[in-house]
Amino acid sequence: MTTFDDRERAFETKFARDEEMAFRVIARRNRLLGQWAAAKMGLTPEETDAYAKAVVQADFEEAGDEDVIRKLLGDLTAAGVDTDEAAVRQALEAQTVEARRQLIEAQ
Template sequence: MTTFDDREKGFETKFALDQQQEFTAMARRNKLLGLWAAEKMGLSPDSAEEYARAVVRSDFEQPGEEDVFRKIAGDFKGSGLSVSEGEIRSKMDEFASMSRDQVRAGE
């Protein structure tokens, strides 16, 4: 193998690892977001865990994070809570940053 082939393989490996870490971080973000939303809606601990899993699953409906946002916003509205789009998106960003740091740290 040439040095070029070795470098190419290294870049491919790094790309795959980065993609896996981002997937893991977003799943973790969605779980944290679901637990936060469940707390705001007053769900019991068992129901909160179940709800958080539903939020994680909602991310597989469409590419991007809008499906997660729609689920959370719709569930808040359905439970009679008035939570702004800005607050939800701010929590999404906060939990995404936290999750990425945790995944990079191997937690």
């Protein structure tokens, strides 16, 4: 029975590690998205940092990416930046790849 117990523990450990990595990728992605949007809006470095943190916090409103997309699109539109939902979704995909790359390199 110990080999089955060992396998079960190994699968649980891998699942926990994968979930933690997924959370870290999403948090890093949201920070990068905030920096991307702040650059489009012409914010100062201090404002950029605060805005990136606000984007990370916005992700906790509901499950999925729609809350982040809604925030970015609303803020960019309010700042007078000519953009649409497709551009925000494209940036989301690009920043997901970049966030994953950064985290893998950091290990």
